[in-house]
Amino acid sequence: MRQQVTAARRIVVKVGSSSLTTAEGGLDAARVAALVSALAGTGGREIVLVSSGAIAAGLAPLGLAKRPRDLATQQAAASVGQGRLMHAYTEEFGRHARTVGQVLLTVDDVTRRAHYRNAYRTLRRLLDLDVVPIVNENDTVATQEIRFGDNDRLAALVAALVEADLLVLLSDVDALYTGNPADPGSRKIELVSGPADLDGIAISTPGKAGLGTGGMVTKVEAARIATGAGINVVLTAAPLAAAALAGEPVGTLFTASATRPSARLHWLAHATAARGRLHLDAGAVQAVVERQASLLPAGITSVDGAFTAGDPVDLVGPTGVAIARGLVAYDARELPPLLGRSTSELAATLGPSYDREIVHRDDLVLLH
Structure with missing residues (x-):
């Protein structure tokens, strides 16, 4: 068992589009239900869920065969899909007697100090009220210049914002590997204690479903941001969420730095342009x-x-x-x-x- 995980009381969980949707677009009800069941079974721990999937969920209703390239159509898909995503989460968490709240953020909300403080107060109050905040980038209004670019970075910044003990990054790959997981010679990396552990490792493996924006590079960068803020990180596949949260040795554990820096200086280093x-x-x-x-x-x-x-x-x-x-x-x-x-x-x-x-x-x- 991983003591760093089992001791965590406030946890941010990030799930990618490919872990929630079918390859054709649209939410996969069974995947959403399995994820919610894992999160709802964490006892008295506080959970913040950073969820991708709004754009992917909007593809099928709009008759789009694949993720659009232009920003306007992405925003249209997000507008349609975000409501469907939140409805699915509301229904599933409701089966476990849990209430959810939607929090949509843009880069400005974590780079401008007044917005940053307000975002913290909102998330803190939701947790105090035993609500599960569902965080996503506000794709319907964000311009190309003020986007996070991927929800892995957003999740790391949210974890630092709420002073989480643990960040769990869920995707369609079960861990970090020394190369492409499909290659027979690739080896799973169980522990990353510092940058030296990543020397010589290829980390550009993309997600398999093709519906998200991030690959392994963005997840490792998110882990670097979070561990630098004193937050342990587990990277694994969405079907292993319950095992990861229970402290079982699944996926890759990135251990936190020894000291937690000033939240303000961490914000300045990682959340500003x-x-x-x-x-x-x-x-x-x-x-x-x-x-x-x-x-x-x-x-x-x-x-x-x-x-x-x-x-x-x-x-x-x-x-x-x-x-x-x-x-x-x-x-x-x-x-x-x-x-x-x-x-x-x-x-x-x-x-x-x-x-x-x-x-x-x-x-x-x-x-x-």
Whole structure:
């Protein structure tokens, strides 16, 4: 038995489209019922379900043979399918005397701080009321520029948001393998304790049903995000959900990092998209990385982007590699006259309000 799993009290479970639908599109009632039965049998543990399947569930009713490529038709399919998906979950959880609540998120809901806090309050209150939140990306309104891209990443961010103890990623592959699971020479990986355990492993195996957007790459990336937030992760196939939640040694276990970082800094590192770039000289890179100092104007050589105060920006070293991300204290148009100058000089010439950091240490996270 896996003690990390059996000790978990708050669990986020993510299920992919191919695990809920037929190859032709439309929900598979037996698969939905089996998943719900596994989740409802977890005793007094809190469950948040991140569920794909809205677009796939809308294909058959719209007479579409396969997942559409254009965003407008995807959104139309999601509009039709989301209601069918929630109806199926409501009916099945109802058989176990459980109430469900729909939570649709866009990237803005986890990248903008006010939205992030509101999403947390909503999910926290649903759990307090013994409701099972059913989370999905709001495909009907999300634009191409503000999409998560896959629900694996969304699930990892939701797990960090609700401070979960465990993330379970369910798909149509029973574990992580050293290569394509169909190859006789591929070996199942039972435990991943750190990045070194993935050296030399091919992780680009796509889902078999072809109805989702993610493959094994997105699941491993989601596991990296979640374990970095101090959350254990189990990756396995949907039919093994009950066994995984019971702590049986199925699938692949990714063990959490020893410490749980600040939720705010984890959000900054993984749930934000940089609105611009601040180019640093070597001295500033050393101050930020080694001395964990705030970023001052003297160490900035140039600025890219059209951002405003409070936006996330990447801090880029002389080699062009982003070394950190932070919330900038100035608009982009304000910065050029300040670059390369000390704060004491700026305060003397422009006023005491300029005696401050460009990015404060408390608003900055290093990128690895």
